[in-house]
Amino acid sequence: MADSLCVFSPSGALADPPALTRAVARLRALGFSVALDASARARSQRFAGDDEARLAAVYRVADAAPSIAMASRGGYGLTRLLDALDWKRLARSVERGTRWVGHSDFTALQLGLLAHTGAPSWAGPMACADFGRLDADGGIDEVTRDCFVEAMDGSLEAVGFRTEQGYDGLAAKGLLWGGNLAMVVSLLGTRHWPAAAAKGGVLFLEDVNEHPYRVERSLLQLRQAGVLQAQKAVLLGGFTEWKASPLDRGYTLKTAIARVRDGLKTPLLTGLPFGHVHPKVSLPVGRRVQLLVQGREVLVLW
Secondary structure (H helix, E strand, O other): OOOEEEEEEOOOOOOOHHHHHHHEEEHHHHEEEEEEEEOOOOEEEOOOOOOHHHHHHHHHHHHHHOOOOEEOOOOOOOHOOOOOOOHHHHHHHHHOOOOEEHHHHHHHHHHHHHHHHHHEEEEOHEEEEEEEHHHHOOOOHHHHHHHHHHHOOOOOEEEEEEOOEEEOEEEEEEEEEEEHHHHHHHHHHOOOOOOOOOOOEEEEEEEEEEHHHHHHHHHHHHHOOOOOHHOOOEHHHHHHHOOOOOOOOOOOOHHHHHHHHHOOOOOEEEEOOOOOOOOOOEEEEEOOEEEEEEEEEEEEOO
């Protein structure tokens, strides 16, 4: 029997409604039994319905406990819901077999769930951006598709990528956590911060539409708060779709990361294929992983 997959919209309103139609068709073609939440196409200002409507959508999905709960898109909106969410209600769906999947703004829900209940989720693709792309723009990325399918059927046990030189022989174990950098930083100091995971973990980060100086500032905030130093390793994914400024004068993402690395003992590895990028791997948030580096090849196993 095909896995039941529910697409819902907990954050921003659909920017490209036809993309959702394409995504549903493609997910069904992969063998998933796909349902759209009743308010998946709703709109209130920039949101997929007002706060009460989106909270109700999250609860509908949690109570139905489909095999997979996939966000239609990110944007902004889940931060508004964090204080109101009944986290145990969401955790019960995980106990019943639901895998909550998404990235970007969805990071807030994933880390809140981890902080309040310890329940795992999956950092991975979303309906519109990953399964709803026009063929002219690349269509379905095969790596993203296959990695997601294997993650959902339980056969995915590791992901690999290539990083820069200097980390050969690195081996580390810890709880995998993280997601969108802006969302991670926004939770710092709140009751939704996953404090247990933030000690001795493996942190992964990505972001979009953020100039390197903003990425550097957020990473430095995590460093100044002691978060980076507490990790076994930090994996940096894609930081994309930012625009260079005439003021940069040689200042780049590479130089920003070098500044954060300066004097930091925690390994900071780049190259993770995750974020607002294609291809994109699927990662188990809240599960213990083993990190191994041989030469420039990195393997994350669970």
